Amino acid sequence: CGGGGGDGGGGGGGDGGGGGGGGEAQLVLLDHGLYRDLPRAFALTYSRLWHGVVLGDADAIREAAEEMGVGQYYPLLAAMLTARPWTDILRAGDTGDARALHEKGTAADKKQIAGYAAQYAKHIGIVLDLVPRPLLLLFKTNDCLRHAERQLGAAGVGSFSITLRYCLCCLRHEARAAAAAASAASTATTAATSTGSAGSTAGVAARRWLGIARAWLAVLRLDVAMLLLRVLSGSAVLPRAVRALSLSPASAKRQGEREKASTSAVSVEHT
Secondary structure, three states: OOOOOOOOOOOOOOOOOOOOOOOOOOOOOOOOOOOOOOOHHHHHHHHHHHHHHHOOOHHHHHHHHHHOOOHHHHHHHHHHHHOOOHHHHHHHHHHOOHHHHOOOOOHHHHHHHHHHHHHOHHHHHHHHHHOOHHHHHHHHHHHHHHHHHHHHOOHHHOHHHHHHHHHHHHHHHHHHHHHHHHHHHHHHHHHHOOOOOHHHHHHHHHHHHHHHHHHHHHHHHHHHHHHHHHHOOOOOOHHHHHHHHHOOHHHHHHHHHHHHHHHHHHHHHHO
């Protein structure tokens, strides 16, 4: 992974630059900006962060922020990453519509974002001081991509879906490695186990194989989520389907508890 966006964009021509007529040779220099190899652990955390942001998973965002050393500022971190208010990020998760994360481009929206930046300037400085250094370049890269979208009128390009696709690819790679390691460990343990009662041995083996099955099921769910991103691009049900398939078990459990509590509250209110 790398980040782009050097101080100067463009190129320069040779002495005979300009129109390129007359068959004269022309030398064009392209500035590719800055590049940096991301450590594997950081790339996984960054993928979990974007995965949580695009799907509006507050728990996943908080956990990723904690790994980056800014756990108490997790709403601000997500807002800095997307240039959107925290309420928009949560709305994207509640409605299953990632379009809530796109800039509206109105004067009122720009004024709101500028107001937030001024209001939280001190805390933004703290976050920038604490986060891993590679994230600073990625902040700049995201700003450059948003600027390019605005200038080119490419709001419908689906940048958040593209980001989510590559985050899922990274998370799937991690899940597959974990599942393979669990399978190998189980095989080695089974070969080494030759003592103990048959009942206790069978119980341990059953729990071990259940864990392996869950690990490979997680890989399968991510595979299906990535497939849906390719074949159902633009569908209204896509965000909810991908969210349901790719949430971690802990996040899925917390989401279910919140939905149950919300349903109970509505029932009480109607009563």
